[in-house]
Amino acid sequence: MSDIKDTSVHAESVEFVNKTESGFHKFAHSFTRHELALAKGGDESGAARVAASPLSRNLKGRHLQMIAIGGSIGTGLFVNSGKTLSNGGPASVLIAFMIIGVMLYTVVHALGELAVCIPVAGSFSTFSTRFIDPAWGFAMGWNYAMQWLVVFPLELVAASITLQYWNVPVNKTVWVAIFWTFIVIINLFGVKGYAEAEFAFSLVKVVSVIMFIIVGIVINCGGAPEGGYIGGKYWHNPGAFNNGLKGLCAVFVTAAFAFAGTELVGLASAETANPRKTLPSAVKQVFWRITVFYIVALTVVGLLVPYDSDRLLGASSHVDAAASPFVIAMQGAGLKAFPHVMNAIILIAVLSVGNSSVYGCSRTLASLADLGQAPRFLGYIDRAGRPLAAIGVTAVFGLLGFVCVSPAEGPVFNWLLSLSGLSSIFTWGSICFAHIRFRAALRAQGYQLTDLAFQSQPGVIGSSIGLAINIFVLGAQIWTAFSPTRGHATIESVLQDTLTVPVVIMLFVCYKVWRRTSFVAAADADLVSGRREVDPQVFATELEAERAELASRGLFYRAYKFWC
Template sequence: MNPNNPSKEDSNAKVSYESAGNLEAGTVTEGSRFQRFKDSFKPADLSHIPNYENLTDLEKAAIATANSPLQRSLKTRHLKMIAIGGSIGTGLFIGSGKALANGGPASLLIAFFLIGVMLYCTIQALGELTVRFPVSGAFSTFCTRFIDPAWGFAIGWNYGLQWLIVFPLELVAASMTIQYWNKDINAAAWVAIFWATIMVINLFGVKGYGEAEFIFSLIKVVAVIGFIILGIVINCGGAPQGGYIGGTYWHTPGAFNHGFKGLCSVFVTGAFSFTGTELVGLAAAETSNPRKTMPAAIKQVFWRITLFYLVSLAIVGLIVPYNDPQLFGASSVDIAASPFVIAVKNAGIKVLPSIMNAVVLIAVLSVGNSAVYGCSRTISALSAQGHAPKFLSYIDRQGRPIFGIMLSGLVGLLCFVAASDKESEVFAWLLALTGLSSIFTWGSICFCHIRFRAAMKVQGRSENELAFKSQPGLFGSYFGVIFNILVLAAQFWTGLFPLGAPKADVTSFFQAYLAAPIVLVCFVFYKIWKKTKFISLEDMDLDTGRREVDNEALVAEIAEEKAYIQSKNFFYRTYRFWC
């Protein structure tokens, strides 16, 4: 489908997002409350989607994802808070303890800084793509349109499978976290309560998800800021126990542990800790005006990386030595292994460990909530592209991908393995299925951005028509692709030869690297089955899915906004650049 030379079928089939309107119009507003509730599960009104029998599979996929009947109910405050605190969870609060023990405080900062820079570039690239194409499925859809449908199939299922598995994992983590206060109640009772709570939230649609994440993220943000202030007080000797610490632990036991291999092992933990940041791009299809709301949310990623990860982990490295025995031998979801809690305990503060445990519980439930949202939207988009069974694309009148939510809920019932003595073994292999998922997702986003810009150049399109441009530009996307490849190499090495192991460990390798062969098998399978071809730059569709279809008006509006910002003082211009 070449937008510069459209055929008659193309012109009839292409429908701007504006024509779809705010698809809540299909919602039933008459009758009793129960009748309205019952009717809300009926199919959304799809009359705005044209007949596209004569189009190719790729053209059908582009139109279907561009005209998804998802509701556009997310507001700017939702997106900003999702961007700032959406992925703050066990990776930061607990996983950082393992990273500190393996690599030391210097490795912790170096690895998280480099991962943060890569992710900043990646989210900027994703922002540019989603502002122009706020389509359902976001990056999995972009892979289909800008790289190869086979790669879109592989990345889409890789991402959907990640959230399918993360949901029961987080439920078990929540049950273990709550046992910090009471170990007498069976874990199965807690996971049942948490499962029902998250499913009810998601049945309220995108409004339910947005409001829940706004509250969850706000609590996490306040907790991290509070810890940073407390950490400074502890480091300066203001705690009940222990005197002035300063940079003592950077000298004894030291800044690094296990040398370069320790640093490589921290990269993997860092990548896991940032998982979920890309959800802000997935939510673009459910905002009323992505050109206004998405840039502000995308820019918040810088502050999250700087404040909530780098500053908090710098404080952790100053007040907790990497050889603290409490960092070792604990479960990856055990609050006792959290360096945040260890720091408070070592300082002799009695009440705060329970408060921090409550924050970790909220963080875990937040990730579980995001898992259902991310899985259901990805699965629905995959189905719309013909990459999954057709019934999974069903979206009701409230904009809920109801069968995607049900699928996530069914797989979530694996959480009841928490009551089994095989719990740790089962979940170690489930986690192996998703261990590298984010690395493939982030690398693919950057590559999609590179291909998109190349296609614009080949087709003679101007970058001035982009409503939002990635601040690091193509350089950032090239850095993102290369860095993600390096992280895959580091994971291969540390997975095959774990820290402290005298020789190669096959079990450890497959638990660390199982996601890679799954992605490759999916890609090769679909490539052979559908005989897909890599999308050429000349034929790449650069228009379907745009909400602003008048290029001249858009360019003029962008120029007017830039002129207004330039007319302001230095402080305002700086604020608008970063916020």
């Protein structure tokens, strides 16, 4: 009996070991190259390789919607809005953010139309390569990749700085190492790891902004422990505007930076199971984010904080909670604990940007490799659908965060930041122009707008307006670099404010001369590679059924679907 029992126990232990080995083997096997990546031949075109990218498709609708709503809410709103208020006054802030909001509305809808139709990896550079010029696609891809490469170590250092607010007696390098490990591990869980983390980060940021708006209205109406009714007195004294037209232009530039990351919802389309169903709703959410989380929140800030407050310019870094107009407003109302809450929110926002930087950079590098515009090894995608080589390169670049203990920290990071300073402007402008060329290609090749599963609400006119606003913001940045609102311009300051411009031009010209590329004619643009609809007739039937079902619903439901 004992022998039987021992045999049974041994069998169970062997079965347990086999299961364990099987699980470990499966884990180890997931890091090998994906079968589809192995099947991609060297003779294929870049567009075909990008279209066949074996990236994981685990993103769900709730992930995309939260990324769209809260993805770019960060220090640009929570802290740097204080600088914009000081430079231009509350009226300039509202005007600038409204105009930039209109521009982003057109950009995201243009991107949505492109990404729903052709949900390919590295959408921005891929669309520029297909519809504008391969040389411009090369420049835009590396411009976007460099933006996130630079942002990753900067955000690691920023996260360590936020903890100094609580006088934590731990060296900054320790926190840099902890945050670096945390973010890299999240991204090693694949797109679902990134998406779940971003969902949680964005949820916290969205709730925080809504709470501030509610509390801010109460304070303005005189319901705070300290201070009485405020109303619009700060719009009269010290006033609604500061530094005139130059102040407004300076606010335009900062407002554009505050929206950086909005385009990530389009980048994620390649890793969505059904972008035709989920992406349109996520794209439409941008309108509400712009309206509620920026315009309303900054309206409340402009009512509660005068633009001549010395504390707005007292920031020791771009993550200093003490210089946040949100904190200044709450402290003025007698809410003494709020700075600690805001500092925690800023920490979460910084980690969110760091998480997005690894995701955005790795996907862009992988797509550049497939297009033949980056070293081929960066296109390595494993069986779990992760661009491992690109994640590794981004992670290694993040180690620059350890420069925070060096005396050269300030100059190093100032120049790194200058590389990414105007990257978003180029990216957004290129999306608008690619959309204009995409519509021209549709006409030239005999397609109808009804063939599209999702159409940009502002259309080509909106993309033209968006492109014009981006060009205007670029010009405003160059003007304010040479003629700043405070102090005098130096060669170093001008270069740091405009370095992205010569870098992009250099990338474009060098690739164009090297590969002798030409502008893509509308009749020759690739409208096929990467589309997931196999049978055009079945696709058309499905679209017709969906539109008929929507038309049969009530007015309120149709209005809801139009906006959301």
